[in-house]
Amino acid sequence: MQIIVCLKQVPNTNEVKFDTKTGTLVRDGVVSIINPDDKNALEEAIRLKELKGGTVTVISMGPPQAEYALREALAMGADEAILLSDWAFAGADTWATSLTLAHAIKKIGRYDLIFCGRQAIDGDTAQVGPELAEHLDLPQVTYVKKIIYIDNDKAVVERALEDGYEVIEVTLPAVLTAVKELNIPRYPTTSGIMDAFNVKKVSVWGIAQLASAAGLVGLNASPTQVKRTFSPAVKGDGELLTGSVKETVQTLLKELQEKHVL
Amino acid sequence: MDFALSPKHEMMKAMFREFAEKEVAPLAAELDEKSEFSWDLYRKMGQIGMFGLPYPQEYGGAGADYLTFVLACEEIGRACTSSAMLINGQNSINSGPIYRQGTEEQKRKYLVPIITGKALGAFCLTEADAGTDASNQQTTAVPDGSEWVIDGTKMFITNAGLADIYIIMAMTGTGNNPKGISAFIVEKDAPGLSFGKKENKMGVRASQTAEVILQDCRIPKENLLGKEGEGFKIAMQNLDSGRIGVGAISLGIAQAALDESTKYAKERQQFGRPIGANQAIQWMIADMATELEAARYLVYRAAWLRDQKKAHSKEASMAKLFASELAMRASVKAVQIHGGYGYMKEYKVERLMRDAKVCEIFEGTSEVQRMVISRAALT
Numbered sequence: 295m296q297i298i299v300c301l302k303q304v305p306n307t308n309e310v311k312f313d314t315k316t317g318t319l320v321r322d323g324v325v326s327i328i329n330p331d332d333k334n335a336l337e338e339a340i341r342l343k344e345l346k347g348g349t350v351t352v353i354s355m356g357p358p359q360a361e362y363a364l365r366e367a368l369a370m371g372a373d374e375a376i377l378l379s380d381w382a383f384a385g386a387d388t389w390a391t392s393l394t395l396a397h398a399i400k401k402i403g404r405y406d407l408i409f410c411g412r413q414a415i416d417g418d419t420a421q422v423g424p425e426l427a428e429h430l431d432l433p434q435v436t437y438v439k440k441i442i443y444i445d446n447d448k449a450v451v452e453r454a455l456e457d458g459y460e461v462i463e464v465t466l467p468a469v470l471t472a473v474k475e476l477n478i479p480r481y482p483t484t485s486g487i488m489d490a491f492n493v494k495k496v497s498v499w500g501i502a503q504l505a506s507a508a509g510l511v512g513l514n515a516s517p518t519q520v521k522r523t524f525s526p527a528v529k530g531d532g533e534l535l536t537g538s539v540k541e542t543v544q545t546l547l548k549e550l551q552e553k554h555v556l
Numbered sequence: 557m558d559f560a561l562s563p564k565h566e567m568m569k570a571m572f573r574e575f576a577e578k579e580v581a582p583l584a585a586e587l588d589e590k591s592e593f594s595w596d597l598y599r600k601m602g603q604i605g606m607f608g609l610p611y612p613q614e615y616g617g618a619g620a621d622y623l624t625f626v627l628a629c630e631e632i633g634r635a636c637t638s639s640a641m642l643i644n645g646q647n648s649i650n651s652g653p654i655y656r657q658g659t660e661e662q663k664r665k666y667l668v669p670i671i672t673g674k675a676l677g678a679f680c681l682t683e684a685d686a687g688t689d690a691s692n693q694q695t696t697a698v699p700d701g702s703e704w705v706i707d708g709t710k711m712f713i714t715n716a717g718l719a720d721i722y723i724i725m726a727m728t729g730t731g732n733n734p735k736g737i738s739a740f741i742v743e744k745d746a747p748g749l750s751f752g753k754k755e756n757k758m759g760v761r762a763s764q765t766a767e768v769i770l771q772d773c774r775i776p777k778e779n780l781l782g783k784e785g786e787g788f789k790i791a792m793q794n795l796d797s798g799r800i801g802v803g804a805i806s807l808g809i810a811q812a813a814l815d816e817s818t819k820y821a822k823e824r825q826q827f828g829r830p831i832g833a834n835q836a837i838q839w840m841i842a843d844m845a846t847e848l849e850a851a852r853y854l855v856y857r858a859a860w861l862r863d864q865k866k867a868h869s870k871e872a873s874m875a876k877l878f879a880s881e882l883a884m885r886a887s888v889k890a891v892q893i894h895g896g897y898g899y900m901k902e903y904k905v906e907r908l909m910r911d912a913k914v915c916e917i918f919e920g921t922s923e924v925q926r927m928v929i930s931r932a933a934l935t
């Protein structure tokens with residue numbers, strides 16, 4: 295089974311700090327990690343490989359230091375790594391990002407399964423996975439929390455919903471996006487880390503290697519216009535209802551009705 | 557000159573830290589309280605490859621180096637000294653003698669299981685009357701046909717009773733002569749091998765310490781390690797890596813003491829402001845932070861020298877001496893900064909202070925380190 299995992303290197307913080315003047319991310323001094331959901335995607339891919347054989351290829355678009363996110367993936371057990379890094383790719387929105395990834399995946403050629411994380415903890419849009427499926431004209435299942443069955447032609451998966459889950463059968467190749475409930479990612483072994491640097495390699499593709507994507511990547515090919523970036527105002531304190539259970543429930547129901555929640 | 561860790565070492569360190577925070581730290585207080593060795597942690601560390609860091613991959617090691625070993629001891633030591641001792645022991649004194657002096661067969665049979673986490677090791681030098689004066693060995697080994705017969709009692713042995721493989725020092729020559737000492741490999745089920753009661757210790761309580769008793773203990777001839785008469789040399793050579801390891805564990809303890817202190821100094825309010833607003837507290841923290849940096853580079857450099865295959869006995873002693881005494885000082889200060897709360901078991905600093913003490917004692921007391929260092933300085 296040929297599996298491709300898209301992973302993004304992100305700053306290790308849930309609270310992305312903005313420079314309010316420039317409207318950009320303050321990345322200084324923040325340690326970079328593999329986006330958490332992408333680690334679940336990678337773990338599942340490695341488990342499938344261990345079960346079914348095949349290869350896991352990891353691919354990331356980002357600055358040169360994203361190499362280390364890919365090396366960590368190699369240390370965990372991925373076989374091949376491709377870094378999409380070029381000034382031409384810079385400033386991409388989700389559309390341009392997913393299109394660049396799609397061109398790279400087409401160039402790789404062979405795949406049964408493409409895994410993304412549900413969402414990146416910095417960009418936070420959860421758009422890249424679904425867009426990628428559209429660009430590649432593949433079926434997609436988002437929020438995958440369990441793979442129940444898989445062979446070379448189809449997969450049966452559980453798709454997480456807010457209050458339950460759906461069981462979905464999908465033909466392969468397909469794009470799946472992973473949520474953290476899918477598994478607990480392994481620690482890379484120490485010899486895995488050594489091999490990730492000394493034996494395995496990270497190929498770097500720039501626009502020259504992705505000629506098919508010329509003119510379709512980076513800031514100029516990004517339809518999104520960012521008007522302003524800001525931290526939303528902090529929500530006010532909640533209201534605490536006191537009294538007997540009966541009283542508080544009645545007050546609550548009344549207030550919810552007044553606010554047209556019920 | 558370059559003080560930065562390589563990306564490879566950074567990745568190792570990040571992994572050790574994550575493992576320490578997620579797997580080790582949540583268990584540390586309870587293991588200490590119950591004085592319990594965690595087989596589960598031992599297995600997990602073995603699977604990740606934390607026991608064979610400086611050894612080649614052909615023996616199941618990581619193919620990394622002593623700097624990586626230091627990072628592992630330091631990061632795990634931040635969470636739990638006992639668990640860090642396991643990493644130190646398996647990577648150094650429990651395995652080094654077999655790696656360096658063992659035959660190919662001994663390496664396959666004993667080294668591979670130890671460094672892949674399938675067998676726990678122990679290193680048995682100390683006796684009731686052979687502590688600092690380690691060459692005063694009373695344990696004897698006498699050849700008898702195809703066997704060695706070993707008699708004696710080893711004291712304060714880490715992992716005694718739990719370990720599968722014991723490296724034992726015993727006299728094969730005569731008199732109080734280091735050249736009369738030889739090293740042997742004894743398996744747990746060897747006839748005549750038994751264990752004394754588990755010691756009830758001040759600190760590192762999740763590391764088991766007990767006597768190893770050899771009474772007419774018979775082992776095959778081929779379990780002699782190295783040549784006859786080389787035992788003391790083997791012990792001393794491998795203590796250098798163990799000392800670097802204890803230095804690194806001490807860094808972990810001191811770092812934890814500093815982390816807890818800065819956190820508490822910002823949180824705890826007295827006289828209407830955080831205690832950290834007082835210069836008395838600030839100065840304690842400044843000293844801890846400064847000395848920790850100094851200790852860290854002594855330890856890292858000793859490991860680096862070893863990796864470069866350069867002489868490093870003196871530097872290993874300096875690193876061990878300075879870092880362990882710092883761990884003690886810093887943990888005492890950390891308890892002081894916590895006031896009465898620091899004296900209670902609910903706070904980590906209480907355990908840090910008990911754990912720190914042993915780092916000044918085992919693998920050569922501070923006095924022994926000063927002897928090594930002054931000997932080098934005076935010649």
Ligand SMILES: Cc1cc2nc3c(=O)[nH]c(=O)nc-3n(C[C@H](O)[C@H](O)[C@H](O)COP(=O)(O)OP(=O)(O)OC[C@H]3O[C@@H](n4cnc5c(N)ncnc54)[C@H](O)[C@@H]3O)c2cc1C
Nearest residue numbers: 300355386387388391410411413414417418419420421422
């Ligand atoms: C502060 C800030 C400013 C931004 N400014 C702009 C801007 O000016 N103009 C603009 O157009 N966009 C901007 N973006 C959006 C940015 O381009 C997106 O972060 C990027 O396109 C990916 O989207 P996402 O992070 O929401 O990922 P998601 O869609 O949330 O990611 C889902 C999954 O897709 C995969 N994935 C996502 N990105 C990559 C990647 N690079 N390589 C490999 N796999 C990947 C991963 O598997 C990931 O889990 C900004 C984002 C931030 C946080």
Ligand SMILES: Cc1cc2nc3c(=O)[nH]c(=O)nc-3n(C[C@H](O)[C@H](O)[C@H](O)COP(=O)(O)OP(=O)(O)OC[C@H]3O[C@@H](n4cnc5c(N)ncnc54)[C@H](O)[C@@H]3O)c2cc1C
Nearest residue numbers: 679680681682687688689712713714917918919920921923
């Ligand atoms: C928790 C723990 C685990 C241990 N694990 C092991 C193990 O796995 N294997 C093993 O072999 N040993 C182990 N030991 C033993 C340890 O190495 C010894 O305790 C240590 O070497 C000191 O020996 P001693 O206890 O006999 O002290 P002593 O040698 O009696 O020393 C008492 C004091 O006198 C000082 N002193 C002695 N001689 C001199 C001198 N010439 N000049 C100045 N001062 C001197 C010492 O520094 C010390 O302060 C362990 C000990 C502990 C506490």
